Amino acid sequence: MAIPEYERIASAVRKPAAQASRNIKTIEESAASGEVAALYDHFRTHFGRPNVPGILKCFATHPPLLRHMMDLSEHLIFSEGSLGRKHKEMIATYVSSQNSCPYCADSHGFFLRVHGGTAQTLDALQSGDLRSSGLPAAEQALLDFVRKVNLNSHQIDREDVNQLVQAGWSELQIAEAVHVTALFATFNRVANAFGLASQGLLALCASDAVAPSREDALVERDRS
Numbered sequence: 038m039a040i041p042e043y044e045r046i047a048s049a050v051r052k053p054a055a056q057a058s059r060n061i062k063t064i065e066e067s068a069a070s071g072e073v074a075a076l077y078d079h080f081r082t083h084f085g086r087p088n089v090p091g092i093l094k095c096f097a098t099h100p101p102l103l104r105h106m107m108d109l110s111e112h113l114i115f116s117e118g119s120l121g122r123k124h125k126e127m128i129a130t131y132v133s134s135q136n137s138c139p140y141c142a143d144s145h146g147f148f149l150r151v152h153g154g155t156a157q158t159l160d161a162l163q164s165g166d167l168r169s170s171g172l173p174a175a176e177q178a179l180l181d182f183v184r185k186v187n188l189n190s191h192q193i194d195r196e197d198v199n200q201l202v203q204a205g206w207s208e209l210q211i212a213e214a215v216h217v218t219a220l221f222a223t224f225n226r227v228a229n230a231f232g233l234a235s236q237g238l239l240a241l242c243a244s245d246a247v248a249p250s251r252e253d254a255l256v257e258r259d260r261s
Contacts, residue, residue: 040115042151043086045241055088059232063094072100080107084115091140091233092224113216119209120217123152124179128217130154131162131180132187138225140233145221147238156242178204179214186218 057063066089069077076097077089096103114125126149133141146159161167167177182201185193201211 040084040086042148043084045151046238047085047087055091056234056236058091058095059234061095061098061231063091063231064097065094069097073097073103076100076103076107090144091231091236092228095227095231095233109220113213113220119207119213123149123154124176124214125217126152127154127158127162127176127180128183128214129221130159131165131183132218132221133225134163134165135184135187136222136225136229138228139235140228141221141225143235144238147241150239150242175204175206179206182211183214183218186215187222 057065064073066077077093080089080093081087093103093107096106114129115122118125120128126145129145130142130149133145142163146163149159149162150156155171157171161169161172162180167180172180178201182197185197198208198211202208206214
């Protein structure tokens with residue numbers, strides 16, 4: 038399975054160094070055995086990333102959970118669905134920034150850039166200032182809804198859904214946005230509680246290991 042962001046990490050000249058969790062011990066690759074070792078090997082060969090990310094090492098403390106989370110991530114996050122990869126990574130980055138999760142905000146901010154998100158969009162998602170992002174009104178509406186799902190889901194009502202439909206989103210897209218938001222609310226809490234630090238993937242955007250997006254290239258051309 039070709040994952041562009043993992044291909045970028047694998048080909049990077051300066052690969053980010055893995056860091057141990059600060060709070061709760063995870064299952065490191067060198068200590069993995071049995072089902073966990075087999076799942077780690079499947080991840081490396083199936084996704085093409087040479088090292089297992091920290092969030093999976095957290096889930097490996099309960100092997101059945103690791104197996105299900107790998108399957109869920111592959112089919113919900115790392116694939117096109119009702120929402121495309123770019124919109125999914127926008128949601129992941131925005132929710133992770135709201136939840137003060139440096140691990141997920143960094144990694145999915147990097148994934149967003151790989152899938153065409155501009156530096157301006159990334160800054161807006163990280164700061165929460167969507168109105169200055171230059172995002173289309175429909176995307177701003179979707180992210181406003183995502184924020185409500187993440188922080189005040191008990192206040193969601195049919196009118197919230199109707200407003201998104203009027204903005205051009207289908208109910209299947211809205212439903213998928215809810216699923217992605219809820220999944221990252223879980224990821225963020227696991228990463229923060231275990232004490233995962235940022236992997237420093239966004240630093241790759243400043244090196245020649247990650248080419249600028251087409252949008253950034255056009256902006257730079259216009260400035261010159």
